[in-house]
Amino acid sequence: MSLKIGVPSKGRLMDKTFDWFGARGITMTRSGDEREYSGRVDGIDDVQLVLLSAGEIPRELAAGRIHLGVTGTDLIREKLADWPQQVAEVAPLGFGFADLIIAVPTCWIDVDTLDDLDAVAAQFRARHGQRLRIATKYHRLVRDFLREAGVAEYRLVDSQGATEGTVRNLTAEAIADITSSGETLRANHLKILSDGLILRSQAELFAARAADWSNGHRATLAALTSRLGIDAPDLP
Ligand SMILES: Nc1ncnc2c1ncn2[C@@H]1O[C@H](COP(=O)(O)OP(=O)(O)OP(=O)(O)O)[C@@H](O)[C@H]1O
Numbered sequence: 001m002s003l004k005i006g007v008p009s010k011g012r013l014m015d016k017t018f019d020w021f022g023a024r025g026i027t028m029t030r031s032g033d034e035r036e037y038s039g040r041v042d043g044i045d046d047v048q049l050v051l052l053s054a055g056e057i058p059r060e061l062a063a064g065r066i067h068l069g070v071t072g073t074d075l076i077r078e079k080l081a082d083w084p085q086q087v088a089e090v091a092p093l094g095f096g097f098a099d100l101i102i103a104v105p106t107c108w109i110d111v112d113t114l115d116d117l118d119a120v121a122a123q124f125r126a127r128h129g130q131r132l133r134i135a136t137k138y139h140r141l142v143r144d145f146l147r148e149a150g151v152a153e154y155r156l157v158d159s160q161g162a163t164e165g166t167v168r169n170l171t172a173e174a175i176a177d178i179t180s181s182g183e184t185l186r187a188n189h190l191k192i193l194s195d196g197l198i199l200r201s202q203a204e205l206f207a208a209r210a211a212d213w214s215n216g217h218r219a220t221l222a223a224l225t226s227r228l229g230i231d232a233p234d235l236p
């Protein structure tokens with residue numbers, strides 16, 4: 001049995017992950033046609049490539065079904081409540097940078113901070129009898145952040161994509177989502193609160209604490225990390 005490494009199956013994260021390993025002598029290739037989620041690893045023995053959605057990689061790591069995985073820091077922290085118990089951080093990869101932020105309509109000129117948002121949320125509830133809605137797919141991270149900030153009069157509405165459009169579509173008053181260039185926010189007339197940065201994310205290589213590290217897998221990990229020029233993580 002080979003050591004399994006989970007890598008995003010499409011898009012920017014897949015391409016940049018392949019480039020990152022390729023630059024260090026480990027060649028990853030997707031086999032078959034564009035739609036076939038299988039691949040191979042050359043340049044090191046006993047390592048198997050598993051192509052997965054970036055959003056599924058945290059769960060696969062937590063279950064120990066893959067030994068290593070590449071995904072965003074944001075997805076690990078959102079999907080695994082006690083993530084340091086489940087995964088070890090092996091190396092930040094220096095791509096996939098994105099900020100998870102809270103944004104409100106640009107036309108809310110008096111709203112610049114979380115305190116302002118809290119005040120608006122209280123007014124909103126008094127006026128409409130309902131809590132101000134914040135659209136997001138990052139439920140855990142947003143709740144934890146707003147609790148720390150003392151903002152309570154809101155409710156989260158789930159949005160799994162095109163989150164910035166929810167304000168225009170009148171299904172939310174504010175959003176919490178990732179941004180990189182800021183273009184999507186601008187195009188949808190939204191502005192980031194000055195203290196609304198929840199998390200800075202980038203792609204990272206993680207190791208699963210629950211994976212089977214016997215049967216030579218630890219030696220394979222040591223060979224791989226040495227090849228990559230990084231330290232092997234501390235694992236049970
Ligand atoms: N501009 C960006 N847009 C979207 N994701 C980005 C961006 N920059 C970096 N990322 C990171 O990429 C990861 C999300 O990748 P992706 O959208 O492929 O995940 P996914 O949720 O598995 O997608 P899907 O559900 O469409 O398969 C997150 O960690 C995110 O922080």
Ligand SMILES: O=P(O)(O)OC[C@H]1O[C@H](OP(=O)(O)OP(=O)(O)O)[C@H](O)[C@@H]1O
Binds near residue numbers: 184
């Ligand atoms: O700051 P920007 O460079 O404009 O990038 C941010 C946008 O990119 C992501 O969406 P994605 O394209 O992955 O689609 P999604 O809305 O389905 O998540 C993210 O959810 C933002 O909408």
